[in-house]
Amino acid sequence: TQLLEQSPQFLSIQEGENLTVYCNSSSVFSSLQWYRQEPGEGPVLLVTVVTGGEVKKLKRLTFQFGDARKDSSLHITAAQPGDTGLYLCAVKRMEYGNKLVFGAGTILRVKS
Amino acid sequence: DAGITQSPRHKVTETGTPVTLRCHQTENHRYMYWYRQDPGHGLRLIHYSYGVKDTDKGEVSDGYSVSRSKTEDFLLTLESATSSQTSVYFCAISEPISVNTQYFGPGTRLTVL
Numbered sequence: 001t002q003l004l005e006q007s008p009q010f011l012s013i014q015e016g017e018n019l020t021v022y023c024n025s026s027s028v029f030s031s032l033q034w035y036r037q038e039p040g041e042g043p044v045l046l047v048t049v050v051t052g053g054e055v056k057k058l059k060r061l062t063f064q065f066g067d068a069r070k071d072s073s074l075h076i077t078a079a080q081p082g083d084t085g086l087y088l089c090a091v092k093r094m095e096y097g098n099k100l101v102f103g104a105g106t107i108l109r110v111k112s
Numbered sequence: 113d114a115g116i117t118q119s120p121r122h123k124v125t126e127t128g129t130p131v132t133l134r135c136h137q138t139e140n141h142r143y144m145y146w147y148r149q150d151p152g153h154g155l156r157l158i159h160y161s162y163g164v165k166d167t168d169k170g171e172v173s174d175g176y177s178v179s180r181s182k183t184e185d186f187l188l189t190l191e192s193a194t195s196s197q198t199s200v201y202f203c204a205i206s207e208p209i210s211v212n213t214q215y216f217g218p219g220t221r222l223t224v225l
Contacts (some may be wrong), residue, residue: 042218
């Protein structure tokens, strides 16, 4: 069982549509990060959320940390082909020496 | 973009052969990491380094060793490659004050036949 469950695994939508992807766990976290990885490249940090209920916006992307700090969501408004990629959530875990643990990710494809 | 390069970018090798992957950074960051990425598993930490000659094991370290003789270079060695080590390998760097903020290299795709 993975520490972080991301859903859906795959998402294919048309340009202009809205979407939400999720990162869930039964554990409580002090913070959570979202990364985006484009094909053939390494992940790039998008945002870190630290407070329960926190909402952060990055242009058309809205990130929310659950009130209980066990889950998070990423909402994209009016998706564009440039949003295509793998979206990963990650948390810091003490049992791994405070190193990051990643979810399996959601593959997003936005068709024009 | 953080100055991180990985070499080679692609490699095909045979089972039982030794393989060394190199990560080079120009950012003078103290912490460096090696991850592998496989479908359905996300990124999993193999080894990490807190500084020169200071390394430790991650989640999936069996079959891998690392060395760091200079701040800028972090080497990952597969002593005897196996097909289960076919994967994409990523190097990352961070500063101690912001461990969570990691910058990733472009990756090395390794195929073990």
